[in-house]
Amino acid sequence: MTDETRMMAGVAPEVKTVPETVTAAFDDFMEAFEAFREVNDRRLGEIEQKLTADVVTRDKVDRINRAMDDQKKVLDQLVLKKARPQLGGGGGEMSAEVMEHKAAFDAYVRRGEEGSLRELEAKAFSAGTGADGGYLVPPQTDAEIGRRVSVISPMRALSTVRTVSSAVLKKPFATAGLSTGWVAETAARPQTGTPQLAELSFPTMELYAMPAATQALLDDSAVDIEAWIASEVDIVFAEQEGDAFVRGDGLNKPKGFLSYTTVAEASWSWGNIGYIATGTGGGWKVTGPSDTLVEIVYTLKAGHRQNGTFMMNRRTQGDIRKFKDADGNYLWRPPASAGQPASLMGYPIAEAEEMPDVGAGSLSVAFGDFRSGYLVVDRAGVRILRDPYSAKPYVLFYTTKRVGGGVQNFEAIKVVKFAAS
Incomplete structure (x- = not known):
């Protein structure tokens, strides 16, 4: 059974390997959304015809919804990993003072040598954090x-x-806003009250x-x-x-x-x-x-x-994914691309x-x-x-x-x- 077939059947896809790229994870997420939309449309159709949805259909929607959340977590983790450049990887020129601070800090962390850092902070009129140092x-x-x-x-x-x-x-x-008003060019300016x-x-x-x-x-x-x-x-x-x-x-x-x-x-x-x-x-x-x-x-x-x-x-967002407007359009929209937020009625969603x-x-x-x-x-x-x-x-x-x-x-x-x- 393919992942797509498993999603259409309401079964979470097999996680054989975690997607290694953001693009692959985003594609998996969009496939899950398409499966979710089709099964949820079926659920809403059953409600219109029979005033209630089939239990199996409801369970399928809930399972796909949870699978979408899991895939979104994987996507978020990959985007975060991609956003983490290595420090000190040739990111531009540094001043002599910055280089000196880096070297002194490296010596302190690796070997506990604090003399150079103490001198640098004394020059900068800085001191340790109280008694904690x-x-x-x-x-x-x-x-x-x-x-x-x-x-x-x-x-x-x-x-x-x-x-x-x-x-x-x-x-x-x-508290009451600033005092403002309109006056004629040559009219006397009324005295404003003292602002609170x-x-x-x-x-x-x-x-x-x-x-x-x-x-x-x-x-x-x-x-x-x-x-x-x-x-x-x-x-x-x-x-x-x-x-x-x-x-x-x-x-x-x-x-x-x-x-x-x-x-x-x-x-x-x-x-x-x-x-x-x-x-x-x-x-x-x-x-x-x-x-x-x-x-x-x-x-x-x-x-x-x-x-x-x-x-x-995520759980509240899972509920809202099922909402439609009067024209039958879903209010929740998936991200336009990897790293972008989903949207609700045109406004971004922060998880x-x-x-x-x-x-x-x-x-x-x-x-x-x-x-x-x-x-x-x-x-x-x-x-x-x-x-x-x-x-x-x-x-x-x-x-x-x-x-x-x-x-x-x-x-x-x-x-x-x-x-x-």
């Missing part, structure tokens, strides 16, 4: 860690990112990882030690950040947009996140389930709506596994202009503390960065609440 990684490594984390973390990729040198970023805003200002505060919190290496690995001069460190920490940093930006409680971590108070859109006020209810507790409406998605799109003002992105996890599954009262779908709505604050510099003692014979590298985040524009993000009202 540690040294800044070279600029290229710092930038590469940030770039890789952005590729993995959808919230970081979509949000505004600010780099600061202090522990807290404070952002003032006018408030302040949003975004403190940075410490995020850490502790990769371990053998001394043999560190002694191997063929190993690009900076690339190794970047590859070790990017996944864990991205997972921790992604979770915090979505649902973090703000205690020793950024505050996620789902942790703010939510109110019905009709009662929305600044400082809250507005929601549209599905009208059904714990699920989509039986008739016209996509109406809720249309409603949430048009809760945003035009300026934010044109930059809108849907955010949900965030931190978004909750559909359930009673859950906030499982978000739609917004995240660039305007959410702010990520990075404190400049990633630091590493070498520890050859705590887990002998391994050498630990206590790697830290400081990150904050929170909603900066409460008009720009809306959510779907799976509740009656």
Whole structure:
């Protein structure tokens, strides 16, 4: 039985070998989508004729849906792997200062020689991280860690990112907007009221990882030690950040947009996140389930709506794949090419596994202009503390960065609440 035949029969394809190229993985994903569309059309036809779908057909749709999710994961992993260039691979000229920092950092990581790094940071008026010590990684490594984390973390990729040198970023805003008006060319300008200002505060919190290496690995001069460190920490940093930006409680971590108070859109006020209810507790409406998605799109003002992105996890996306418009067209569209997002009603979909599954009262779908709505604050510099003692014979590298985040524009993000009202 071929993979295509197995998909048409509702059986997940045999995974003999993982596709080695992005193109092959994308082709497999598109074949799965075509099979899904045909079987789901059959399911919808049965509902129209018999008011219910055959159990076997429903199971086929669910199995193909899960197979599509698995193939999309493989595709995402290959795209991510392709986006990881080796550091130090001839990427352009470097200044003498940068070369000196790289050499000093390499000596510190491999052999624990910290004299040169201490001198460099003293020249730059920089010091270790309090009592913990540690040294800044070279600029290229710092930038590469940030770039890789952005590729993995959808919230970081979509949000505004600010780099600061202090522990807290404070952002003032006018609670009632700026006073404006029209006047004649020679008329007296009326006095404006004193603006009422408030302040949003975004403190940075410490995020850490502790990769371990053998001394043999560190002694191997063929190993690009900076690339190794970047590859070790990017996944864990991205997972921790992604979770915090979505649902973090703000205690020793950024505050996620789902942790703010939510109110019905009709009662929305600044400082809250507005929601549209599905009208059904714990699920989509039986008739016209996509109406809720249309409603949430048009809760945003035009300026934010044109930059809108849907955010949900794979399981919720699997439900939405089955939705059609009044003309029988699927609302969900597959990616136009490998590395591109799927779309829903013409808006891109960001997959965030931190978004909750559909359930009673859950906030499982978000739609917004995240660039305007959410702010990520990075404190400049990633630091590493070498520890050859705590887990002998391994050498630990206590790697830290400081990150904050929170909603900066409460008009720009809306959510779907799976509740009656």
